[in-house]
Every structure is written in C-alpha cells, then in structure tokens.
Amino acid sequence: MNKAIDVLKAGGLVIAAGTGPVPFTQAGHILVLRAVTPSGKLLLGDPAHPDANTKEWDSSELLPYIGAMFGVTK
Numbered sequence: 001m002n003k004a005i006d007v008l009k010a011g012g013l014v015i016a017a018g019t020g021p022v023p024f025t026q027a028g029h030i031l032v033l034r035a036v037t038p039s040g041k042l043l044l045g046d047p048a049h050p051d052a053n054t055k056e057w058d059s060s061e062l063l064p065y066i067g068a069m070f071g072v073t074k
Contacts, residue, residue: 001059007071013045015072020065022054033069057068 001014014033018024023031023046033043041056057072 001063001069003070004012004033005036005040005042005059006044007073010034010073012071012073015070016062016066017068018062018065023049023062024056024065042059 035043
C-alpha cells in the first residue's frame with residue numbers, strides 16, 4: 001500500500017483488484033485508487049458503487065480485500 005500511495009502522490013493512478021464488501025464485490029471487482037488526501041485517506045473511482053466515490057477511505061478498510069494492485073504512471 002505504501003508504494004500505491006507513492007504512485008498517487010506522484011500523480012499516477014492505481015488499479016486495485018479484490019473480493020469482499022463494498023467497494024469490492026463477492027465475485028471480484030476492479031476499481032481505481034485516484035488520489036490520496038492531505039490526511040492520507042484514499043479517493044476511489046468506482047462505477048459500480050457511486051457512493052464509494054464520495055467517501056474518503058482509510059487504507060486499512062481496503063487492504064484486506066485487495067488481491068493485486070497495478071500502478072499507472074506518466
């Protein structure tokens with residue numbers, strides 16, 4: 001997760017794949033970590049769960065359900 005936060009702070013995006021409760025699904029789901037706030041919370045891009053896009057997420061809420069992350073940089 002630290003590397004993902006570094007990518008976000010550098011202006012990149014992180015694709016996260018996982019299985020579990022919202023913002024994931026029991027069948028598996030992919031979403032985008034799109035930014036990190038000054039307080040260290042994560043902002044998501046998730047077309048399947050629009051409410052998830054307005055919440056600031058603590059990494060501890062997401063990390064247990066993430067199976068893979070891929071950084072996208074410029």
